[in-house]
Amino acid sequence: MASITEKAMRVLFVFCGLAIILFLVGILYVLLSNSMPGLMELGFGPFFAADRWNPAAYGEPTYSLINMIYGTLMVTLGALIFAVPIGVAAAAYLAEIASPWERELFKPIVEVLAGVPSVVLGFFGLVVLAPLIARIFNLNSGLNAFNGAILVGIMALPIIITLAEDAITAVPKEYRHASLALGGTRWQTIWKTTIPAAFSGITAAAMLGMGRAIGETMIVLMVTGNMVARPDSFLDSVRTLSAGIAIDIGDVVFNSNHFHALFVAGLLLFLITFIVNLLADILIQRKPEANK
Amino acid sequence: MIQTNTNLKIDQTLVQKTINPELIKTTQDNECDYCEVKVENLNFFYGSIQALFNVTVKVREKGVAALIGPSGCGKSTFLRVLNRMNDLIPGTRLEGKVSIHGENIYAPNTDVVNLRKKVGMVFQHPNPFPKSIFDNIAYGPRIDGLKDKVKLNEIVESSLKGAALWDEVKDRLNEPALALSGGQQQRLCIARALAVKPSILLMDEPTSAIDPLATQRIEDLIRELCSNYTIIIVTHNMQQAARISDHTGFFLQGEMVEWGETSKLFTKPEEQRTEDYITGRFG
Numbered sequence: 244m245a246s247i248t249e250k251a252m253r254v255l256f257v258f259c260g261l262a263i264i265l266f267l268v269g270i271l272y273v274l275l276s277n278s279m280p281g282l283m284e285l286g287f288g289p290f291f292a293a294d295r296w297n298p299a300a301y302g303e304p305t306y307s308l309i310n311m312i313y314g315t316l317m318v319t320l321g322a323l324i325f326a327v328p329i330g331v332a333a334a335a336y337l338a339e340i341a342s343p344w345e346r347e348l349f350k351p352i353v354e355v356l357a358g359v360p361s362v363v364l365g366f367f368g369l370v371v372l373a374p375l376i377a378r379i380f381n382l383n384s385g386l387n388a389f390n391g392a393i394l395v396g397i398m399a400l401p402i403i404i405t406l407a408e409d410a411i412t413a414v415p416k417e418y419r420h421a422s423l424a425l426g427g428t429r430w431q432t433i434w435k436t437t438i439p440a441a442f443s444g445i446t447a448a449a450m451l452g453m454g455r456a457i458g459e460t461m462i463v464l465m466v467t468g469n470m471v472a473r474p475d476s477f478l479d480s481v482r483t484l485s486a487g488i489a490i491d492i493g494d495v496v497f498n499s500n501h502f503h504a505l506f507v508a509g510l511l512l513f514l515i516t517f518i519v520n521l522l523a524d525i526l527i528q529r530k531p532e533a534n535k
Numbered sequence: 536m537i538q539t540n541t542n543l544k545i546d547q548t549l550v551q552k553t554i555n556p557e558l559i560k561t562t563q564d565n566e567c568d569y570c571e572v573k574v575e576n577l578n579f580f581y582g583s584i585q586a587l588f589n590v591t592v593k594v595r596e597k598g599v600a601a602l603i604g605p606s607g608c609g610k611s612t613f614l615r616v617l618n619r620m621n622d623l624i625p626g627t628r629l630e631g632k633v634s635i636h637g638e639n640i641y642a643p644n645t646d647v648v649n650l651r652k653k654v655g656m657v658f659q660h661p662n663p664f665p666k667s668i669f670d671n672i673a674y675g676p677r678i679d680g681l682k683d684k685v686k687l688n689e690i691v692e693s694s695l696k697g698a699a700l701w702d703e704v705k706d707r708l709n710e711p712a713l714a715l716s717g718g719q720q721q722r723l724c725i726a727r728a729l730a731v732k733p734s735i736l737l738m739d740e741p742t743s744a745i746d747p748l749a750t751q752r753i754e755d756l757i758r759e760l761c762s763n764y765t766i767i768i769v770t771h772n773m774q775q776a777a778r779i780s781d782h783t784g785f786f787l788q789g790e791m792v793e794w795g796e797t798s799k800l801f802t803k804p805e806e807q808r809t810e811d812y813i814t815g816r817f818g
Contacts, residue, residue: 417662421724424620425675425731426652435678440665 274510281306281503290507296471296487298501306504308511310473314388314481315512318463321392321477322399322456327449329396330403331438334448337404338411339433357401365465368394373466380478386468389477394462399452406451410444411437443526450523454516460485484508571596571735571765572617577631579612579789581624586612588789590631594782599757599766601776601797604786604812610769613786614737617767618654619647635735652679655728657738661720661745663712663727668704671712671723675731690730698726699756718749722756729760736760738768742775754779773813777801785809 282290285306294307333353337346372393373385414437422432438445460483468480469490482490488505495502572594579587587609594600602610615621616633619640633640640650652675663671672691681687691708695701700722704715712723721741728736738757742750757766757779770776776783777797784794785806793800793809804810811817 415662417658417660418664420620420623420658421662421664421727422674422678423623424618424651424656424658425678425727426648427674427678428648431678435674436664 271513274506274513278503278506278510280498281500281507284500284503290504296482298491298504304500306500306507308484308487308504308508310471311482311484311487311508312511313474314463314467315457315483315485317388317474317477317481318391318395318459318467318483319453319456321388322396323449323453324396325393326396326399326403326452326456330400330448330452331407331445333400333404334407334411334445335433335438338408339429339437353401353404356397357405359398361398361459361461362465364394364398365462368462368466376478382478384468384480386466386480387478388467388474388481391463391467391481391483392477394466395456395459398459398462399456402455403448403452406448407441407445410441410448413444414440447523447526450519450526454519454523457516457519458485458512460489464489484512488512570594571636572767573632573634573637574616575632575634577613577616577629577633579609579616579621579630580628582626586789587616590791592784592791592794594765594767596765597761597763598781599761599768599779600782600784601780602767602769602784602786603771603773603776605817606771608786609789610784610786611739613791614656614739614767614769617735617737618651618656619645620651620656622647652731653733654735654737655731655733657721657724657728657736657741659740659743661717661724663715663720663723665711665713667709668712668715668723669708671727672730674727679731694726694730695723697729697760698722699752699759700726716749717745718752721745721749721753725753725756725760733764735765735767738766740769740771743771750775773801785812787812 289306290308291312292305292307293309294305296307296310297305337349341349368390369386372390376382376385376387376390378385418436418440419432422436423429427435463483464486467483467486469482469486470480471482471487472480474481488508491501491505495505570593572592574590574592577587577590578585590613602613604610612621616629617635617640621627621629629641635650635654639645664674666674669691672694673687676687676690681690692701692705695704700719703719704710704723712720715723721744725736725741742753745753754775757768760766761781768776768780780797782795783797783800785792785800785804785808787808793804793806795805800809801813804813
């Protein structure tokens, strides 16, 4: 009797584990099956041509995702430029400098920041950051890639801080002691020993932050202005792939080329995120080599 | 009653004031022309637990001083007092006076970073940085601000030669230090400490984590180094202390029971407890 329960429990748990894989495969299948007809009919070319995104045009609709890819890259890289230095410095502070009570105070704050809904951050960008950016740079509107980059950066900060702190904490204390015993100051020890030793973990933190930033939709939808024109600078309005899907999916004709094109955009996002997360995972496995 | 009490107090402070300068004077006059490390009435606490009791010792310049004693007797704590590595442990407290080159290293204005450049340390487990062999040795000079490649090369070469490692690694200075064997890693750590040009080297059981052959190489190295450096070594191994040291201190339960020339301490100890320990009656 007991062995039957054991077996039943085992099957249940295995099934739950497999379900995760099933969901992932299912998502990939839906993306592929809905984007394939479009890819078959149009080929890869039109999606990456130096053209416009105008799928609802009367005469010759165009499906180029290239400007949205630029938009996504600008917002994502901008977010990383903003969030990685701050995140790593904050992680070094939490792991190396903060006293226990400071750590007790700051870690829940980081968690609260992680829990702020992106729509709230987007609202903040709309009513606070946008007017500020418009005033500072003397623009008509502050809804642009810069605004989106800052807010997406803020959204990616908690994950970067948490993972980078784990990486820094995992550095064996022997390295720190060696540096201090050689007459290193605390600052030199952090900068020249601890952070380099935690480098792979910190890179992984940045990449997982990037993974979150690429797919972020609500914030960019609210604060980047959503113009599909090719952006020339961070102060131009951009539309990201994710926002592009969200904007069009509501009123697209089912099974039209436009519909399939949106799934091509989704597939692209999925693949980029998948690769970034995979690379991050490989880096995390490469923990700093501990002493025997 | 109250009247007499306050009078007494005043008298005491007067007495202290008159005595203190003389005390300092006599200690300065006495012996500091020959001793590198001088510890007087050292008491050391981890929180409320006292780890060292009234340790007083003078270590001569150059040569090897070994500290022996059973586990937990305070010998490693004593070693880390000398380069203030105990500062890293929260809640530690120290009473008494520790002087190196005649300077009280626990004076409020002490520059700990400079102290640690003068007093190098080699740890129990080899702990090279996860960097190349070259970068390990160059670490100390670089944080000191040295950028000149030619000078760095010189220091790396002389330090590795000083630690008897040069011939083994001269063709692969850019390989990771962690690829070396345990004994080589420990000599690398010695070389890394030498590169900062200290006058004192502290070694905390440097051979306990490596094999006998590598141990012998390090013991030979310590004998070579001691003509230029004052070496203070904590060891679990009494034979090792007897082989390599000029002076030996025996610690027991936080007390320095006996300090003297190694040959004398191991043959004619003055204290019964020392004799019991070295003849293996406990420990």
